[in-house]
Amino acid sequence: MNARESALKVLHKIDVEKAYSNIALNHEIKHGQYTKLDRNFITELVYGTLENCIFIDYILQQFSTTKLNKMDTWTLNLLRLSIYQIFFLDKVPDFAAVNESVNLSKKYCKRASGFINGVLRSIIRNKESIKMPNKEKELAKYLSIKYSHPKWMVERFLKYFSEDFTEGLLKSNNETPKLCIRVNILKTNVEEVVQLLLENEIKVEKSPFISEALMVEGGFSELEVLDIYKKGLIHIQDFSSMLAAKILDPKENQFVIDVCSAPGGKTTHIAQLMKNKGRVLARDIHSHKLNLIEKNAKRLNIDIIEVEKFNGKDLDHQLLNAADKVLVDAPCSGLGIIRRKPEIKYRKEADDIRVITEMQLKILINASKYVKTGGELLYSTCTIDPNENDKVIEKFLNLSSDYEVINISQQYGRMLPGNHKEKMIQLYPNIHGTDGFFICKLRKK
Numbered sequence: 001m002n003a004r005e006s007a008l009k010v011l012h013k014i015d016v017e018k019a020y021s022n023i024a025l026n027h028e029i030k031h032g033q034y035t036k037l038d039r040n041f042i043t044e045l046v047y048g049t050l051e052n053c054i055f056i057d058y059i060l061q062q063f064s065t066t067k068l069n070k071m072d073t074w075t076l077n078l079l080r081l082s083i084y085q086i087f088f089l090d091k092v093p094d095f096a097a098v099n100e101s102v103n104l105s106k107k108y109c110k111r112a113s114g115f116i117n118g119v120l121r122s123i124i125r126n127k128e129s130i131k132m133p134n135k136e137k138e139l140a141k142y143l144s145i146k147y148s149h150p151k152w153m154v155e156r157f158l159k160y161f162s163e164d165f166t167e168g169l170l171k172s173n174n175e176t177p178k179l180c181i182r183v184n185i186l187k188t189n190v191e192e193v194v195q196l197l198l199e200n201e202i203k204v205e206k207s208p209f210i211s212e213a214l215m216v217e218g219g220f221s222e223l224e225v226l227d228i229y230k231k232g233l234i235h236i237q238d239f240s241s242m243l244a245a246k247i248l249d250p251k252e253n254q255f256v257i258d259v260c261s262a263p264g265g266k267t268t269h270i271a272q273l274m275k276n277k278g279r280v281l282a283r284d285i286h287s288h289k290l291n292l293i294e295k296n297a298k299r300l301n302i303d304i305i306e307v308e309k310f311n312g313k314d315l316d317h318q319l320l321n322a323a324d325k326v327l328v329d330a331p332c333s334g335l336g337i338i339r340r341k342p343e344i345k346y347r348k349e350a351d352d353i354r355v356i357t358e359m360q361l362k363i364l365i366n367a368s369k370y371v372k373t374g375g376e377l378l379y380s381t382c383t384i385d386p387n388e389n390d391k392v393i394e395k396f397l398n399l400s401s402d403y404e405v406i407n408i409s410q411q412y413g414r415m416l417p418g419n420h421k422e423k424m425i426q427l428y429p430n431i432h433g434t435d436g437f438f439i440c441k442l443r444k445k
């Protein structure tokens with residue numbers, strides 16, 4: 001199977017089965033016989049098409065007599081894949097993209113071959129004269145189409161951020177994120193890992209902010225296949241996520257509870273910082289995800305983590321005032337990780353955010369009850385929506401007079417790129433080059 005056919009299958013799966021892009025793509029790549037070049041091309045085609053889907057559909061609708069929602073899903077995804085190549089990939093000649101698509105259509109949507117051929121050739125002929133909405137008159141619509149974010153999302157960003165900031169954010173959301181590595185200091189050290197990666201022709205940069213973090217140069221994306229990963233010397237985790245455990249700052253022999261912990265990125269980092277001494281209780285509502293924490297802990301040689309299925313919306317009376325530190329890495333809209341999962345743009349609705357903030361507050365209130373007097377509570381999310389971040393904290397503080405916010409931007413400023421004047425930390429992909437991420441640390445008085 002060639003790269004375009006694989007990309008089409010993955011796009012179809014994401015669209016029709018609502019699969020996650022990273023999981024669907026990894027599955028396809030792992031189970032096919034592809035060269036590294038093919039794997040990179042499939043990845044580029046899938047992410048590029050997904051990232052630019054609203055723009056692509058806008059073009060397609062202008063040249064198709066059939067409405068997009070009336071098209072067969074194979075035809076629609078094949079057209080999207082081809083239009084992506086025509087508009088965004090200089091290395092693919094336009095007519096090669098059309099010919100490949102027509103060949104593929106014979107296998108996946110035979111009856112539409114002529115239609116696909118006609119639409120694509122007409123797009124190529126008129127490529128230069130395509131009209132975009134007027135930026136001055138219809139800013140949200142223009143940005144929505146240009147950067148392929150739903151209009152409600154753009155309007156929401158424009159409500160919170162300036163026009164320039166919003167445009168920068170939308171642009172960054174369509175860029176490829178840097179791959180970050182966390183060195184497992186229980187098993188090795190940074191120098192050894194840098195050397196071992198070099199032997200695999202992977203160059204990394206040390207992070208000036210977090211001692212155990214490395215940034216991969218050039219975006220190599222298959223670290224999981226390396227021995228160094230399988231042997232648990234490294235874990236793959238964004239810099240912003242590493243900050244959460246660093247700022248929680250757990251110590252050896254403490255009792256730490258992580259109430260929303262799967263797949264265990266932060267839990268295993270916490271255990272690592274505790275030098276694998278003490279107790280970490282890792283909970284999640286989804287039992288199938290708890291297996292991932294156990295698998296990760298085993299690989300990283302960590303044995304102080306206990307996993308347990310528990311709904312954070314329920315209060316566990318057994319744990320009242322029991323923990324030194326509690327982490328609430330809350331379920332959120334994910335608006336900070338659109339670079340990694342572009343499908344988030346198309347699957348979220350404005351109302352989802354209202355519903356999720358109620359859950360976040362409930363989980364935070366329950367979790368706060370598990371902290372000892374003098375203990376600490378850390379709330380984090382991978383979103384940039386203030387309603388899920390500082391607004392949740394504001395509501396929490398109104399209901400919890402026994403808590404105060406710790407000024408982490410002052411205390412941990414040296415770990416952060418950019419300037420942070422507020423007590424809490426909000427990272428943005430367009431400013432900090434990390435995932436969009438929020439952290440607030442609180443102390444129980």
Ligand SMILES: C[S@@+](CC[C@H](N)C(=O)[O-])C[C@H]1O[C@@H](n2cnc3c(N)ncnc32)[C@H](O)[C@@H]1O
Nearest residue numbers: 260261262263264265266284285311312329331
């Ligand atoms: C942001 S993710 C956690 C990521 C994790 N901390 C890490 O670093 O790997 C949020 C998690 O909350 C879990 N979750 C959602 N609703 C929950 C609830 N009511 N109680 C507990 N966990 C919940 C989800 O299954 C998901 O694994």
